[in-house]
Amino acid sequence: MSEFDLIASYFTWESPNKGSSPHDSIQDNSILENSAQDNSSLNRTSQIIKNVGDDAAVLSLGVEQQLVTSIDTLVSGVHFPEDTKPADIGHKALAVNLSDLAAMGAKPEWFTLALTLPEINHKWLQEFSRGLKTLADEAGIALVGGDTTSGPLTISIQVMGSVENGKALYRNGANQGDKIYVTGTLGDGAAGLASLKAKLDLKSDHLFFCQKRLNRPTPRFNESYLLKDYASACIDISDGLLQDLSHILKQSNLSNPELLVGAQVDLSSIPLSKALQSINYQQALEFALSGGDDYELLFTIPQDKETEFLKSVNSSSNVLKDSLTNDAIFKCIGTITPEEGIIDSYNNPLNPKGFNHFS
């Protein structure tokens, strides 16, 4: 099987919402026709002009839109245990990237896949492709190109999203007095990994939950739509709450040197799942603060927008509850302070020690 056959067999999907099959190109005049119908070029949305099957993909952004793009690599044995199910790998490789788009307030549009495989294993490819496609369909993101090559199992995905001009959410906008929020529950993925490594003993239902959280993180693109009009800064938690919070503080301080910001975090407000509530509290807190692999959103809401934000949250019942835990999805965990560093409610310093690939 050649690499061309491989792409044709496993990665040539119909993307009905995005138009265009791999060998078709939407004729240029279809764009003109759309514009004519709308009678306003401002209504033009993003389109795939040329999909997989050429040297590159050709894509058209809507008028008044900016491109938001991010790349993330998953290496077998580093980012996931070697015996991880291929469908979970497919899901996670896309999920961690969609999480970056969510953190930017961007709408998922297209992605490319660079897949390095030690061998052609049809069952593996079928399952991997299924896990990837299921999440891609859910997020409304289309695969528009890729590359397959032989070597140690490595998956690089580059996602591309769109955002209205000037509406992207950055890490650098946190301001004194802003409220600090997170989505979902924290530390579950880290607990799942610890249990896989036999460093943590969990009851079977909690074990299942934490490993699902590890292998099938939920990118918060729906929640992102809701918070993006109110948040002053946003990041996704991949390296651990404290480390990612320190990124927000550092970037905010860099971009506004006249204003010093730090954070006070109320540890008792950190959202913990039933699984983490069932273990030693100190250990649970360690997973939640520094475990990483959460892919939840961490964001700040200016005080004067909080009421409006919460009103908007309460009127959007579909994203109010976590689908797995039925818990409230947005939780306030602290406040941006005018002092450097991160402290708890008793003014004790909290030291960021997130995951470092090269430590």
Next chain:
Amino acid sequence: MSEFDLIASYFTWESPNKGSSPHDSIQDNSILENSAQDNSSLNRTSQIIKNVGDDAAVLSLGVEQQLVTSIDTLVSGVHFPEDTKPADIGHKALAVNLSDLAAMGAKPEWFTLALTLPEINHKWLQEFSRGLKTLADEAGIALVGGDTTSGPLTISIQVMGSVENGKALYRNGANQGDKIYVTGTLGDGAAGLASLKAKLDLKSDHLFFCQKRLNRPTPRFNESYLLKDYASACIDISDGLLQDLSHILKQSNLSNPELLVGAQVDLSSIPLSKALQSINYQQALEFALSGGDDYELLFTIPQDKETEFLKSVNSSSNVLKDSLTNDAIFKCIGTITPEEGIIDSYNNPLNPKGFNHFS
């Protein structure tokens, strides 16, 4: 050293032509100001709104432009010998991607880098970064994001380019009677690889030339600007002339089922470097037809546009000659025929046997 320090040390470059340092964002009103100055939003060109240092990059395409994007992975020991110089790896990883943009007739704009490293080796990183940056500056392409992780040495680069709406060059437009052209000379990279594997004995100056062609391929973005207004189909030669020509034929036949196209190639016209002219002719031809790793452009020119194309070539003295060989850069090697398959001037079939990663 953390992955954040690593990116800051080696991949935070000033990109004067593209604006924006990593921690700056071009203020939204600067775009408005530009528009106001130009007094026409049509003059707005592509811009980096947010560079490395957030969850994703934010990019703005010019009005009436489409995004052209491609991803390619280089694995150590597969795409380059393990003892390849890091600066050469940096050059090649970007060059093969720029070659895809050139094949689409796209202007290089931005790229992201996913780098998987077995260890932190500062000398290696410094050299790799230098090789990458030198070519990036030459091509006018800016690094806007990336990811570093630990694992077997793997480099994935995704390039993004721009093209005026509807002006991208595809593989599928070849038509009966079109002339077949290539840039540069073919087979040099394959000869360089064979000499590295001690399967070919070359004189030292030829050895140096062929290994340079293998490790430092020249992406033909300047040549692409010249041919894009005339070509009916284009591809870059990465898998070998015959295999890539068969891609053009296959895609052209798929997109226009009423018209059958094949190709006649005049083997005596295949451009061979002095190095390849110095070895056995059959072996040289084998390298040129099926060796791969050329990163030259293969394109078709409709008969009625050939005179105009050649006139344009002759008036552009700066891309007329290959910088290494001083040879003419564009060479006609054959014609698109109305019969299936590829034949030589004596009607003998030529069988595409390009490089297949999984054969």
